Amino acid sequence: MFSDKIINWYTENGRQLPWRDTDNPYYIWLSEIILQQTRIEQGRSYYERFVKEYPTVSHLAEASEEQVLKSWQGLGYYSRARNLHAAARHIAFDLDGMFPSTYEDILSLKGVGRYTAAAIASFAFGLPYPVIDGNVYRLIARLYRIYTPVGTSQAYNKFEQVLMQLIDRERPGIFNQAIMDFGSMQCKPLGCDCTNCIFRQECLAYRDGVVEELPIRPQSVKVKERYFYYFDIRWNVPRPTIVVQQRGEGDIWQGLYELPLYEVERPIGDSVLLERLGEVLRTWMGEAPRNLTVGPCLTHKLTHRTIKAQFVQAFFDCKPTKMLEKMRALELSELKSLPISRLIDRYLSEL
Numbered sequence: 001m002f003s004d005k006i007i008n009w010y011t012e013n014g015r016q017l018p019w020r021d022t023d024n025p026y027y028i029w030l031s032e033i034i035l036q037q038t039r040i041e042q043g044r045s046y047y048e049r050f051v052k053e054y055p056t057v058s059h060l061a062e063a064s065e066e067q068v069l070k071s072w073q074g075l076g077y078y079s080r081a082r083n084l085h086a087a088a089r090h091i092a093f094d095l096d097g098m099f100p101s102t103y104e105d106i107l108s109l110k111g112v113g114r115y116t117a118a119a120i121a122s123f124a125f126g127l128p129y130p131v132i133d134g135n136v137y138r139l140i141a142r143l144y145r146i147y148t149p150v151g152t153s154q155a156y157n158k159f160e161q162v163l164m165q166l167i168d169r170e171r172p173g174i175f176n177q178a179i180m181d182f183g184s185m186q187c188k189p190l191g192c193d194c195t196n197c198i199f200r201q202e203c204l205a206y207r208d209g210v211v212e213e214l215p216i217r218p219q220s221v222k223v224k225e226r227y228f229y230y231f232d233i234r235w236n237v238p239r240p241t242i243v244v245q246q247r248g249e250g251d252i253w254q255g256l257y258e259l260p261l262y263e264v265e266r267p268i269g270d271s272v273l274l275e276r277l278g279e280v281l282r283t284w285m286g287e288a289p290r291n292l293t294v295g296p297c298l299t300h301k302l303t304h305r306t307i308k309a310q311f312v313q314a315f316f317d318c319k320p321t322k323m324l325e326k327m328r329a330l331e332l333s334e335l336k337s338l339p340i341s342r343l344i345d346r347y348l349s350e351l
Helices: 002-013 025-035 040-053 057-062 065-072 079-094 103-107 114-125 134-143 153-166 172-185 204-208 270-285 342-350
Strands: 224-235 241-246 261-264 291-301 305-316 327-331
Touching (some): 002 172, 025 040, 025 079, 057 079, 224 270, 305 342
């Protein structure tokens, strides 16, 4: 029986992870949101930090969004943190702190999709809903030689039908942990040891010699390049001061702090770069800087975007007479307490 075989394998080989030692739905939810688009090795430290800083859903709900974003800093995909905070406030203030206990109610939480809802439902409440992540897709696609491209609703529905026949209804949480670990540790994308696999006799892809062809991936999305010019604006004051602004809604890094940004559709030519950037600063600050220096280009890769950023140091003799309303002048020590993107953190670290 499939479930017995994979659970027995898991008993001997499964990974020991801190969120597997609890059935607390809040902790399980935290781990699942953190581990979206994040490797376990990186996510573990963030999970431990969140559990320490926000030991209950009420603690998380009572924190400000800025505090939560600061705790999240470095993980990327900041919409996860904003959704996490919004859902915590809903649970704490609208549901009297009671975490939803049905699949449908868990799925209704902001930022929770079918995979995350199934994980929480099975790990915390023992409900028989299968999890389907990349590792599970790979294992099931190979076992049953399924050529449906993964990552679509059609694929999820098809693989879910298969898994509903396989899942151990008495031990759904352990079954889900087992199938994810098996896909990650044994049925690897490349170089898996098929000759020593417990499912070698049943695996149709192994029988037909097409293991590394599966699963079929959807067509990749074209990566867009964006060109940023960040202004590091300084002037003579008793303590080091820097100008920042907060990113608005509807774009990457929403709610994070950054240096004043001038974005263009294509790079500015070197011959006119200083003149163009000087004009931008005069418009923003009401006067030209004493000195303007353009640093090297930094590249920052996101899933569907590549950011080409240049940092421009602008020095004024005193505080400029005009600053845009959204700009703030801070001491450098104050900036360290605010949530910033990894790109800005990298620039400040290299100064």
